[in-house]
Amino acid sequence: MTDDPMKLGLDDAALAVHPTVFAADALAGKRVLVSGGAGGIGRAVAWLAGRCGAELILTGRDAGKLDSAVQAMTAAGLQVQGHVVDIRKPETVADLFAGPVTEAGGIDLLVNSAGGQFPQAAIDFSAKGWNAVIDNNLNGTWHMMQAAARHWRDTSRPGSIVNIVVVVEHGLYGVAHTIAARSGVIGVSRAVAVEWAPLGIRVNCIAPGAIETPGWRVYAPEARATYARSNPMMRAGTTWDIAESVIWVGGTSGGYVTGETINVAGGSQLWGETWTTGRPDWFQPG
Numbered sequence: 185m186t187d188d189p190m191k192l193g194l195d196d197a198a199l200a201v202h203p204t205v206f207a208a209d210a211l212a213g214k215r216v217l218v219s220g221g222a223g224g225i226g227r228a229v230a231w232l233a234g235r236c237g238a239e240l241i242l243t244g245r246d247a248g249k250l251d252s253a254v255q256a257m258t259a260a261g262l263q264v265q266g267h268v269v270d271i272r273k274p275e276t277v278a279d280l281f282a283g284p285v286t287e288a289g290g291i292d293l294l295v296n297s298a299g300g301q302f303p304q305a306a307i308d309f310s311a312k313g314w315n316a317v318i319d320n321n322l323n324g325t326w327h328m329m330q331a332a333a334r335h336w337r338d339t340s341r342p343g344s345i346v347n348i349v350v351v352v353e354h355g356l357y358g359v360a361h362t363i364a365a366r367s368g369v370i371g372v373s374r375a376v377a378v379e380w381a382p383l384g385i386r387v388n389c390i391a392p393g394a395i396e397t398p399g400w401r402v403y404a405p406e407a408r409a410t411y412a413r414s415n416p417m418m419r420a421g422t423t424w425d426i427a428e429s430v431i432w433v434g435g436t437s438g439g440y441v442t443g444e445t446i447n448v449a450g451g452s453q454l455w456g457e458t459w460t461t462g463r464p465d466w467f468q469p470g
């Protein structure tokens with residue numbers, strides 16, 4: 185693992201050529217919207233979808249990051265546009281759908297990869313910190329889901345949503361706020377998978393394990409150094425592992441799957457400890 189947190193994970197050069205199981209026309213004629221599309225996981229999803237023939241709409245808060253993603257993908261011949269959208273602001277999400285999404289001709293797949301949290305013992309959370317994480321990950325994801333569903337209902341077309349969450353089966357310690365938010369996303373995804381089935385909308389979640397990305401910069405280097413050994417496979421996953429699972433479940437290959445949460449986590453939902461703030465003395469062996 186690199187010491188430079190901005191260089192964590194696969195870069196554009198690697199994502200442009202990474203081998204894939206998908207055919208080059210697997211998403212031909214489709215349009216894919218990726219929130220957090222310039223981040224680690226979202227960027228890999230965007231590269232894979234684009235390499236499979238999809239047109240891309242990427243969103244994020246940081247215009248510079250978005251520009252660098254759009255430039256790299258455009259240089260590789262992909263059809264991509266980027267827009268600054270804060271998913272916590274429902275009015276900017278509505279503007280995205282009324283403007284760029286509609287002008288592009290609509291979308292077929294929404295991937296919600298925007299999100300994040302900070303590591304802190306739950307007992308020390310401030311009300312503001314708790315609210316920031318809930319607002320970002322639960323409310324923000326919901327604003328995008330609802331806007332997409334309205335878009336598909338109003339244009340009488342089917343759609344597919346994939347929400348990137350986290351493994352919630354057992355403790356991901358030091359990030360209880362995000363476990364609460366992501367459990368909410370998983371719950372609402374199950375609920376609307378039923379409610380929106382008559383509209384031809386599928387809703388699924390992917391729960392990544394430890395995936396090396398620039399997002400890991402919020403964790404101390406000593407915490408990050410333990411993540412690879414937090415699962416039975418004793419390695420971190422790659423953003424490509426997540427991207428292929430997203431395209432599988434979000435695309436026609438997942439056409440009979442809805443309301444599911446798929447752990448892509450090296451088995452960390454079954455075994456392993458992840459201490460984002462260090463392992464307390466109580467839990468030290470012997």
Ligand SMILES: CCCCCCCCCCC/C=C/C(=O)SCCNC(=O)CCNC(=O)[C@H](O)C(C)(C)COP(=O)(O)OP(=O)(O)OC[C@H]1O[C@@H](n2cnc3c(N)ncnc32)[C@H](O)[C@@H]1OP(=O)(O)O
Pocket residue numbers: 299300301302303304310312313314316317320350351353354355356392393394395397398399400402411414449452453458460
């Ligand atoms: C069984 C489990 C198996 C799985 C194994 C997985 C192993 C991997 C472990 C890691 C798991 C998850 C990894 C990832 O998700 S990495 C990628 C995600 N990316 C990020 O997290 C990006 C970084 N995070 C953020 O951007 C922020 O945390 C946030 C999401 C909150 C951004 O929102 P906002 O911009 O509103 O936040 P602010 O900076 O303005 O802060 C608002 C208040 O939040 C509190 N806060 C923020 N940071 C901290 C901190 N470091 N410590 C304490 N409190 C914090 C604070 O109250 C802020 O208000 P003030 O600034 O006024 O104090």
Ligand SMILES: NC(=O)C1=CN([C@@H]2O[C@H](COP(=O)(O)OP(=O)(O)OC[C@H]3O[C@@H](n4cnc5c(N)ncnc54)[C@H](OP(=O)(O)O)[C@@H]3O)[C@@H](O)[C@H]2O)C=CC1
Pocket residue numbers: 219220221222223224225226243244245246247249269270271272297298299300301320324348349350351391392393394395396397398399400
């Ligand atoms: N990496 C890992 O080990 C794991 C990651 N995850 C989850 O996967 C998702 C992607 O994470 P990853 O790629 O690693 O992290 P990154 O930090 O690299 O990417 C997250 C992206 O989300 C965007 N984002 C965050 N908040 C907002 C907001 N309010 N509005 C718009 N965009 C926002 C950021 O864009 P910008 O910088 O432009 O604001 C950033 O590019 C996150 O939800 C993360 O929590 C889950 C489990 C493990």
